[in-house]
Amino acid sequence: HLIMYRLFLRNVLAVFLILVALGYSEAQEKKAYKVSCIGFYNLENLFDTLPGPNDVEFTPDGPNKWNSERYYHKLNNMAEVIAQIGDEMFPGGPAVLGVSEIENRLVLDDLVNTPRLKQSNYQIVHYDSPDRRGVDVGLLYRPEFFKVTSHRSVRLNIPDNPEFRTRDQLVVSGLLDGETIHIIVNHWPSRSGGEKRSQPYRIAAAKLSRSIIDSIRATDADAKIILMGDLNDDPDSRSIIDYLGAKNNAEGLRSGDLFNVMASLYREGIGTLAYQDSWNLFDNIIITQPLLSKDRTSWVFYKAKVFNKPFLRQTSGQYAGYPFRTYVGANYSGGYSDHFPVYIFLIKEK
Numbered sequence: 001h002l003i004m005y006r007l008f009l010r011n012v013l014a015v016f017l018i019l020v021a022l023g024y025s026e027a028q029e030k031k032a033y034k035v036s037c038i039g040f041y042n043l044e045n046l047f048d049t050l051p052g053p054n055d056v057e058f059t060p061d062g063p064n065k066w067n068s069e070r071y072y073h074k075l076n077n078m079a080e081v082i083a084q085i086g087d088e089m090f091p092g093g094p095a096v097l098g099v100s101e102i103e104n105r106l107v108l109d110d111l112v113n114t115p116r117l118k119q120s121n122y123q124i125v126h127y128d129s130p131d132r133r134g135v136d137v138g139l140l141y142r143p144e145f146f147k148v149t150s151h152r153s154v155r156l157n158i159p160d161n162p163e164f165r166t167r168d169q170l171v172v173s174g175l176l177d178g179e180t181i182h183i184i185v186n187h188w189p190s191r192s193g194g195e196k197r198s199q200p201y202r203i204a205a206a207k208l209s210r211s212i213i214d215s216i217r218a219t220d221a222d223a224k225i226i227l228m229g230d231l232n233d234d235p236d237s238r239s240i241i242d243y244l245g246a247k248n249n250a251e252g253l254r255s256g257d258l259f260n261v262m263a264s265l266y267r268e269g270i271g272t273l274a275y276q277d278s279w280n281l282f283d284n285i286i287i288t289q290p291l292l293s294k295d296r297t298s299w300v301f302y303k304a305k306v307f308n309k310p311f312l313r314q315t316s317g318q319y320a321g322y323p324f325r326t327y328v329g330a331n332y333s334g335g336y337s338d339h340f341p342v343y344i345f346l347i348k349e350k
């Protein structure tokens with residue numbers, strides 16, 4: 001009986017310790033966090049209907065027959081997507097959203113004033129770029145969460161090809177819930193003419209991006225920087241790995257290192273655009289090492305995602321499963337974009 005009594009006490013003690021441990025674990029899990037969402041979306045040829053110096057296709061009389069009905073349908077489609085990005089944790093649309101393939105400031109004004117987005121009160125940062133197709137990058141932000149403190153546009157010049165024209169790189173600094181965050185929005189040169197032939201231009205863009213990051217870090221070594229955009233290269237491409245210096249593994253990062261948060265998704269076969277029955281992940285989000293800190297009293301990276309809900313996919317035909325785009329070749333299909341958006345969540349303790 002004495003032995004049985006001791007065994008009973010031992011079991012009671014073991015159960016008690018387990019319950020204490022579970023209670024502690026549950027208390028840890030219930031720690032309250034603030035969440036923010038930051039994303040990027042290639043809007044695929046968001047042009048107005050007015051003729052421009054580099055715009056013949058997207059006009060009522062052009063080959064795409066781009067009229068007001070199609071333009072406003074496109075705007076409402078884009079707004080519907082943006083409003084849903086990150087809504088599982090951050091309703092109303094991202095606090096900050098980089099965009100590319102926009103014709104001008106006007107289309108962004110029209111976009112943020114659509115019924116779906118107007119309540120989110122998005123504000124705009126935009127500069128005209130010298131791109132030959134007439135497309136720019138821009139930044140949308142919700143001022144209740146992000147306060148812009150400075151912004152500039154940085155031009156990519158190719159000394160060996162002074163006639164080369166592409167998108168500027170947009171640099172925006174601001175306060176995300178009182179903490180300084182730097183955003184760099186990119187749309188690197190395309191693969192037109194072939195990947196290898198066009199690679200030097202993306203390498204030049206990567207070097208420019210790296211110099212921007214280094215210039216920010218020169219005044220603040222612990223700067224929290226988020227580089228985002230359609231880089232026209234995958235996370236394992238030379239431009240990103242060797243010249244931008246973005247690593248695909250978060251382990252062992254040191255001060256000054258960059259981490260590509262989309263790399264693990266790419267390794268899983270998840271992409272943002274499809275071509276010839278294979279997926280690429282050109283829409284990258286890359287962060288500086290301080291955003292990986294284990295100290296969650298300030299903003300840190302939590303999770304990266306591709307927004308690829310079924311309504312954004314082609315449902316039938318040769319391109320079933322591909323992004324449901326506005327045009328397939330010269331044929332109007334009334335979809336969204338040839339790219340899926342990407343986004344990240346940042347968290348910090350309340």
